Amino acid sequence: MPATDASSASNMRSLERAIDVLEVLDSSTQPLRLSEISRRAGLHVATTKRILTVLESRGRVEHDEAGFRAGLALLFGAHAYLESSPLVAHARPVVQELASVTGYTASLFARSGLARAVVLRVEGTSPMRYVLPTGERLPLTLGAGKVLAAYLEPDELERLVESEQDHPSATGERQTRAELDRDLAAVREQGYYFALQERAIGVGSIAAPILNAEGRCVAGIQIAGRVQELTELREQEVAVEVRRAAAVIAQKLG
Amino acid sequence: MPATDASSASNMRSLERAIDVLEVLDSSTQPLRLSEISRRAGLHVATTKRILTVLESRGRVEHDEAGFRAGLALLFGAHAYLESSPLVAHARPVVQELASVTGYTASLFARSGLARAVVLRVEGTSPMRYVLPTGERLPLTLGAGKVLAAYLEPDELERLVESEQDHPSATGERQTRAELDRDLAAVREQGYYFALQERAIGVGSIAAPILNAEGRCVAGIQIAGRVQELTELREQEVAVEVRRAAAVIAQKLG
């Protein structure tokens, strides 16, 4: 993860920078040293330290010999989001239904910046022990992420491909820009995307975008299963269900 | 929730204030209007708005006609915490074990400021549909929270009782300071606490503190079940298991 763009001419520099620091910690599962954080965030060490000290005193960062990590207090925010988001409230029964109808693990996900996060997940009948847990930062350029990428503004898409130039798929293949564009176009035409082993090995998924009244993509819904259980044979059949679920949520959102 | 203490003479005022705003949103499941947030956080409206604008542009706050809510990007932090915390890593198998041995729902929780959050939870054999979900902000003065309160510094305890003066228990009873002190002393003497319907109606719990090498309380572990399934008869028996689990985690933490 390269340094976040320090260009932002915000009117609250220190807060922007604190969020830069948080984003660095958010996307690391290992403790990071002060110097490493300042490097990744593109900030002066002194600045980084001041920010970390405040965040730590508020429980949003933890700290030991090994370095700095995300803090316990961050759980509160996630809980509040899941409890208060209308998207989540409307989608929950639909995701549930999709899982039980198809038997696959069903998930709702949404975009945040140039990444996405799984927001809701319901296990299917054959539980997958490959975990795709709530809150993980996932790319937009692989697998189900593409249904979100397909509705980015052109300039956002450009920023995305620049920043993600080196995200090989799970099988090690590297997709060209042309391939990506083709997939995104397919999403817009067919209203769904069928991915095999793009983001995780042995796993396939069928995903559909959720569009609001203005045609903006506000989230995506997907089912996922082991590749051997998710053959092309059922593609059509399952895709219909996924798209139907997406439509129901979209309609509920008004 | 009263206005957070604005006294803090930090060296990063704007960041402190941004966190004040986040805490207001963290502890509300409903959307809040700008003016309401500024009131609760004890900040000027203009200041509050500037902060919210930045947070929203970074996905940490969402916004519609109904007001401001926690944002999707907050999920990333929670995920990072759960993945990177050594406490969580060490405790996970122990919590699992405790749930399967006792048959009750087992949880790990930790303190953040003057509240606590559930960090980990494993359902028992008779799944409880009263949810005590990860990340909810729970009081220290009721139920299992007391095992954390029992090890607060004296001045912290004072601040706690001041701020929580009006937290009646689930059954509507209001505990006196003397009762609280008695319970906290009991925790320190017996090494566990048996709570019946303090925080939630129909529910009881047995909790134990997890103390590190220096005798500081770093977390708590508990089992919870319906009152009719958690009689005094089994208290001793189950308490032994809970304490054992706490000891194992403490030892792993070194």
Next chain:
DNA sequence: TGACGTGGTTTCATTCTGTGATAAAAACTA
């Protein structure tokens, strides 16, 4: 042993950010 590199902490003068009073513009009420 001493020179060097790396990572962390502290200090302090300068500057530009963050602040909040004020006011205007919306959004509601009645």
Next chain:
DNA sequence: TAGTTTTTATCACAGAATGAAACCACGTCA
């Protein structure tokens, strides 16, 4: 319509946030 509340916009000033520099604590290597 006028009255009330909430939100947005403006701007001059204070002081908060900044980053250079110096300092400390480690290692490692010659």
